[in-house]
Amino acid sequence: MQPVLADSVRLTDDGVLILDRRQFPFERDWVLCRTAEDVARAIEDMVTQSSGPYFAALYGMVLKARTLEGKPFAEARAELARTAIMLENTRRTNNALSKATAAVLKAVDEAQDVTNALQGAKTGDHAYRAKSQALGEHTANLLPDNATVMTHCWADLYLTETVRAAQNQGKTLKFFCTETRPYLQGARLTAETLIEMGVDTTLITDGMGAAVLQSGEVDALVTAADRVTMDGHVVNKVGTLGLAVAAHAFGVPFHAQVQAPDHAAPTAEHVEIEYRDGAEVLQVLGRPSATPRVKGLYPAFDVTPPRFVTDVVTDRGVFGAGELDKYYEGEQR
Numbered sequence: 001m002q003p004v005l006a007d008s009v010r011l012t013d014d015g016v017l018i019l020d021r022r023q024f025p026f027e028r029d030w031v032l033c034r035t036a037e038d039v040a041r042a043i044e045d046m047v048t049q050s051s052g053p054y055f056a057a058l059y060g061m062v063l064k065a066r067t068l069e070g071k072p073f074a075e076a077r078a079e080l081a082r083t084a085i086m087l088e089n090t091r092r093t094n095n096a097l098s099k100a101t102a103a104v105l106k107a108v109d110e111a112q113d114v115t116n117a118l119q120g121a122k123t124g125d126h127a128y129r130a131k132s133q134a135l136g137e138h139t140a141n142l143l144p145d146n147a148t149v150m151t152h153c154w155a156d157l158y159l160t161e162t163v164r165a166a167q168n169q170g171k172t173l174k175f176f177c178t179e180t181r182p183y184l185q186g187a188r189l190t191a192e193t194l195i196e197m198g199v200d201t202t203l204i205t206d207g208m209g210a211a212v213l214q215s216g217e218v219d220a221l222v223t224a225a226d227r228v229t230m231d232g233h234v235v236n237k238v239g240t241l242g243l244a245v246a247a248h249a250f251g252v253p254f255h256a257q258v259q260a261p262d263h264a265a266p267t268a269e270h271v272e273i274e275y276r277d278g279a280e281v282l283q284v285l286g287r288p289s290a291t292p293r294v295k296g297l298y299p300a301f302d303v304t305p306p307r308f309v310t311d312v313v314t315d316r317g318v319f320g321a322g323e324l325d326k327y328y329e330g331e332q333r
């Protein structure tokens with residue numbers, strides 16, 4: 001069965017329909033974005049997140065392209081390029097957004113026709129799913145037959161494809177997932193989806209990770225990465241660093257998943273960390289969870305240095321954090 005969240009961004013005649021992940025699984029509401037600008041706002045506001053913005057950006061580009069049909073190509077192409085920048089700027093840490101816009105622009109340029117945006121979006125959609133499937137299989141290969149895995153935040157297709165591959169290999173998985181405050185991606189999205197997939201799942205609060213890793217019950221820490229730099233720094237949801245350090249201290253391997261290391265980011269200083277409004281940590285699900293007299297801080301991502309990373313799992317296989325150049329071996333860039 002296809003997990004609900006695996007198909008949560010859809011192109012329709014009226015716009016882009018996005019499942020509202022801020023409410024899931026309590027409500028299953030869809031937000032209709034009629035314009036590329038609406039899509040950008042939805043990404044910024046966390047209507048969708050993790051892999052969702054990649055798909056939303058693909059189809060947001062298509063919405064803009066629909067408005068440009070009939071215009072001279074150069075004018076339409078320039079407008080589409082501006083839309084690409086707008087979408088990329090919504091969330092700065094994950095470079096999947098720029099990959100999405102590039103996939104659409106490539107197809108438009110090849111055809112010298114903005115109507116080819118749809119083909120570019122479909123190609124990008126298919127490529128992302130195929131790469132997620134490949135990295136899921138490589139991750140599953142690393143897990144023992146009866147594996148207890150800890151994960152953080154919501155790795156979206158990377159996680160579902162890992163679970164699917166492990167199940168196909170006849171492996172039995174148990175998961176500990178962290179709540180991942182303040183949006184509770186772990187408590188709501190990861191936990192719900194793992195259970196949908198028939199996985200024995202236990203929720204822990206973010207503060208419990210080190211103790212559970214110390215207990216000896218966990219075989220592997222597996223998280224997605226929004227970005228991995230060429231020298232092996234793993235950039236992911238804030239909290240990953242603490243788990244990775246604890247996993248290292250207690251001899252638990254940390255497998256970080258990413259489709260490809262970022263050749264444009266030699267090291268961590270080349271990755272912008274998104275700081276969201278500190279007020280977001282003063283609430284949970286829209287309700288205050290702290291005294292209004294205190295202020296909050298919300299760096300949305302943190303950076304795990306390569307010494308705490310056992311390996312990086314990509315669509316092309318598993319690489320040590322110090323050998324990521326091999327990913328691009330033989331490829332002209």
Ligand SMILES: CSC[C@@H](O)[C@@H](O)C(=O)COP(=O)(O)O
Binds near residue numbers: 050051094152157225
């Ligand atoms: C497929 S990349 C997965 C990551 O984006 C995921 O681990 C994560 O950090 C999600 O962060 P979010 O801020 O909810 O978009």
